[in-house]
Amino acid sequence: MTKAYRTGRGAKAKTVLANSDISLEIRRGEVFGLLGPNGAGKSTLVRQLTGLLRPDRGRIEVLGHDIVRHPDRASRLLAYLGQESTALDELTVSLAVETTARLRGLSRPAAAAERDAVLAELALEPLAHRPLAKLSGGQRRLACFATTLVGERPLLVLDEPTTGMDPVARRAVWAAVDRRRAASGTTVLLVTHNVIEAETVLDRVAVVDEGRVIACDTPGGLKALVDGDVRLDLVWREEPPLHLPLVAALAPRAAVNGRRWTVRSSPDEARDLVAQITGGPAFAALDDFSLATPSLEDVYLLLGGRHEGLVK
Numbered sequence: 001m002t003k004a005y006r007t008g009r010g011a012k013a014k015t016v017l018a019n020s021d022i023s024l025e026i027r028r029g030e031v032f033g034l035l036g037p038n039g040a041g042k043s044t045l046v047r048q049l050t051g052l053l054r055p056d057r058g059r060i061e062v063l064g065h066d067i068v069r070h071p072d073r074a075s076r077l078l079a080y081l082g083q084e085s086t087a088l089d090e091l092t093v094s095l096a097v098e099t100t101a102r103l104r105g106l107s108r109p110a111a112a113a114e115r116d117a118v119l120a121e122l123a124l125e126p127l128a129h130r131p132l133a134k135l136s137g138g139q140r141r142l143a144c145f146a147t148t149l150v151g152e153r154p155l156l157v158l159d160e161p162t163t164g165m166d167p168v169a170r171r172a173v174w175a176a177v178d179r180r181r182a183a184s185g186t187t188v189l190l191v192t193h194n195v196i197e198a199e200t201v202l203d204r205v206a207v208v209d210e211g212r213v214i215a216c217d218t219p220g221g222l223k224a225l226v227d228g229d230v231r232l233d234l235v236w237r238e239e240p241p242l243h244l245p246l247v248a249a250l251a252p253r254a255a256v257n258g259r260r261w262t263v264r265s266s267p268d269e270a271r272d273l274v275a276q277i278t279g280g281p282a283f284a285a286l287d288d289f290s291l292a293t294p295s296l297e298d299v300y301l302l303l304g305g306r307h308e309g310l311v312k
């Protein structure tokens with residue numbers, strides 16, 4: 001599907017192609033990820049899937065239903081956790097969860113029972129009577145996640161669900177997702193720019209950049225693209241000492257992110273580079289360095305993605 005945004009008026013009018021001929025198939029019961037930097041087009045994609053935004057061109061089918069023709073059906077098929085929670089902010093956690101359950105068609109007793117179960121599952125009981133607007137960012141995110149769990153929707157669309165959460169809350173989120181997959185075969189579409197999370201929780205991942213899918217595979221399948229390579233990170237104290245031949249020779253190969261240079265190489269070459277750098281004059285200009293096995297971030301860079309958008 002394709003979606004363009006038009007901004008500005010008259011001579012200042014501009015078109016941003018947020019999704020450009022994106023084509024994806026997500027299987028029932030899988031945890032599928034969209035990974036990409038800010039502005040890659042991930043939220044635009046999921047908002048179309050949830051019926052909140054119409055594509056300019058293309059087809060969206062969710063569990064056999066045509067969402068472009070019948071956007072109203074999306075709310076019966078999926079629960080969407082967007083990036084903002086403003087609609088629920090004035091409610092207490094307990095009421096936000098219960099109200100969502102009622103809106104999803106549950107009877108009053110069933111909504112109360114699901115509310116209690118979900119609050120207990122996510123250890124949210126101590127916060128149950130606090131308004132969402134008065135919670136910390138991570139707590140609010142967890143409370144909003146709780147609302148997506150009620151009403152047992154077969155598809156959960158989670159746009160950066162764990163942003164701002166501490167490790168305990170993150171674990172509670174992924175444990176809750178796992179339980180639903182095991183019990184009901186729930187499908188999950190996860191938007192993230194956190195590569196570590198992507199590697200741990202996803203069955204398959206589509207790497208999105210500038211409105212296009214640049215790769216789609218299992219995290220392991222994608223990492224095989226850079227198999228055998230290692231990543232050398234060099235963090236300079238100030239400007240890199242480009243007058244040194246060794247540093248000048250590395251410069252064209254380095255992905256630069258502020259003072260950090262990232263260079264991919266074979267393990268043998270990396271060992272050699274570390275020896276030369278730490279044993280020579282470049283060492284004095286270094287603040288830190290590290291050698292690591294490849295991650296999805298390296299795949300993303302290999303495929304031509306921009307460096308600065310992903311979280312390690």
Ligand SMILES: Nc1ncnc2c1ncn2[C@@H]1O[C@H](COP(=O)(O)OP(=O)(O)OP(=O)(O)O)[C@@H](O)[C@H]1O
Pocket residue numbers: 005006007016017018036037038039040041042043044045193
């Ligand atoms: N309502 C809008 N009007 C105009 N342009 C928009 C609008 N929403 C998004 N865009 C533009 O479309 C592109 C894709 O944005 P989108 O929000 O889908 O990216 P994203 O991958 O979800 O980013 P993030 O990780 O920051 O949430 C960006 O260039 C963005 O500036």
